[in-house]
Amino acid sequence: MTMADASLAEAPAERLLVALRDVLAAKGIASPAEIAERIAITDAGSAAQGAAMVARAWTDAGFRARMEEDGARAAEEMGITMRGAPPLGVLANSAGVHHLVVCTLCSCYPRAVLGYPPFWFKSAAYRARAVRDPRGLLAEWGTHLPAGTTVRVVDSTADYRWMVLPLRPPGTEGWSTDRLAGIVRAGDMIGITIPSA
Amino acid sequence: MNAPLTPGTPVRVRDDWPETRGPVHIRTPHYLRGRSGTVRRSLGRFPNPEDLAFARPAPLLALYHVGFDQQAIWGEGTAGDEILVELYESWLETA
Numbered sequence: 001m002t003m004a005d006a007s008l009a010e011a012p013a014e015r016l017l018v019a020l021r022d023v024l025a026a027k028g029i030a031s032p033a034e035i036a037e038r039i040a041i042t043d044a045g046s047a048a049q050g051a052a053m054v055a056r057a058w059t060d061a062g063f064r065a066r067m068e069e070d071g072a073r074a075a076e077e078m079g080i081t082m083r084g085a086p087p088l089g090v091l092a093n094s095a096g097v098h099h100l101v102v103c104t105l106c107s108c109y110p111r112a113v114l115g116y117p118p119f120w121f122k123s124a125a126y127r128a129r130a131v132r133d134p135r136g137l138l139a140e141w142g143t144h145l146p147a148g149t150t151v152r153v154v155d156s157t158a159d160y161r162w163m164v165l166p167l168r169p170p171g172t173e174g175w176s177t178d179r180l181a182g183i184v185r186a187g188d189m190i191g192i193t194i195p196s197a
Numbered sequence: 198m199n200a201p202l203t204p205g206t207p208v209r210v211r212d213d214w215p216e217t218r219g220p221v222h223i224r225t226p227h228y229l230r231g232r233s234g235t236v237r238r239s240l241g242r243f244p245n246p247e248d249l250a251f252a253r254p255a256p257l258l259a260l261y262h263v264g265f266d267q268q269a270i271w272g273e274g275t276a277g278d279e280i281l282v283e284l285y286e287s288w289l290e291t292a
Contacts, residue, residue, distance in 0.1 A: 087241070104226050131228070131280060132271050151278045153267070158224045158260055158283035159243040 041081055042111060049080050050113040050163055051184035055177040058168040068092055071163060075113055085112040085161070091154055092165040093191070098149050099164045100138070100191040102130035103156040110161035114186050121190070131155055141192050164191040171197035199286050202261055206236040208289040210263075222250030225288045234265040240283060259286040 024030045053075060057064035067074035071088030082088070088110055091099040103109065104127045109117035120126050129137045134151045138144075145151070154162050166188045172180060187193035202208065212231030215221045224246055240262055244255035260283055267278035 089240075104228075105224060131226075133274070134267075134278070135275060151267075151275065152264075153278075153280045155226060155280060155282045157226060158246065158285070160240060160260075160283060 038084065041084070042116075044081065045111045045113065046115040047184075047186035047189065048181070049075070049078070049115075050110070050186070050189045051181040052177070053078055053080075053113060054165060054184045054189065055180035057165055058172075058180055059177055064092075064165075067165065071110075071113075080113060082112055087160050088113065089160045089162045090165050091152075091162055091191075093167050093194075095146075095167070096148065096150060098138075098145050098151050098191060098194075099162075100130055100134050100151060100153050101156060101162050101164060102127055102153060104128070104131050105157055108156040108161060110163045110189075112161070113163055114189055118186065138192070141187075143193050145194075163189045165189075166191075166195050169194070169196045199259070201239065201259060202236045202286070202289065202291070204236055204238055206291060207233065208236055208261075208263060208291055209233045210284065211288050211290055213288075220251075222247050225284060226282065228270060229265065229282060229284075232265060232270060234263040234282075236261050236289075237264045237281060238262040243285075245285065245287070260284070261286065261289065263289070 021032060021035060024035070025032055053067060053071075056078065057067050063074065063077070066077070068090050071090040072082045072085065074090075075088060076082050091101070093099055101109075103121075107117060107122040109121060111117070126137075131153050134153050138151070156162050166184065168180070169183070172183070183195045183197065185193060185195065188195045210225060210229045210232050214230065215223060238261065240260040242257040242259050245258045246255070248255035262281055263284050265280045265282065267274040267280055268276060270280060
């Protein structure tokens with residue numbers, strides 16, 4: 001680290017970051033350029049990418065089948081960079097089953113297709129309640145499921161990242177994929193909310 | 198490597214608490230230790246993260262989606278609701 005770097009790195013977290021970056025480079029584990037590239041890929045992730053996948057799945061049965069089979073491959077088909085990202089699993093909601101994604105251990109989130117998680121996704125309150133009282137949580141979010149719907153909470157604990165493929169809402173018949181994508185929010189793709197026309 | 202578990206196989210999560218014995222990295226949530234569930238799907242094989250976290254040689258382990266009955270786990274909730282969790286074969290016992 002040069003003196004100029006040292007004077008810039010005043011906050012403890014920044015000093016730690018600079019030190020970690022230097023150690024990774026010194027040990028040949030990751031170069032500063034590789035780290036910068038990874039940050040750029042992560043920054044490029046946004047819910048608009050996931051929404052575009054959902055809209056296409058709603059209008060293209062072949063794509064939907066490929067997406068349910070292998071989310072990462074379907075994302076790449078849409079031009080989304082998945083290199084270095086964990087496998088992406090797709091949880092298709094149906095008339096009888098609603099999925100809700102949580103990571104009780106930490107904060108696993110399908111960043112490649114949804115971007116950074118909302119702050120509450122990492123909170124102890126969300127992680128505890130999603131897995132224990134999912135219906136209470138959904139009700140507080142104003143998410144009302146039809147009677148008879150089973151709730152399946154997906155605790156993202158290991159090597160996959162999971163996104164929900166929501167049901168296409170009524171009243172969207174004949175819409176273009178762009179218009180459909182415009183009503184799909186990040187929350188819809190982890191199942192805390194459901195899209196509406 | 199154990200024999201592959203097919204969907205529908207009843208399994209029990211080992212009632213083991215390695216964190217009481219020293220530093221560990223574990224992907225099996227506390228609330229499922231010792232609990233019974235059902236294999237839903239095979240998710241492939243991955244290097245054991247419990248070894249990766251300590252830069253040890255990490256053998257490939259089978260990873261499964263295992264379903265647990267919401268009411269059986271918490272003693273409350275709605276009949277039929279389920280918790281679906283990724284678990285490694287090393288944590289699963291067959292009944």
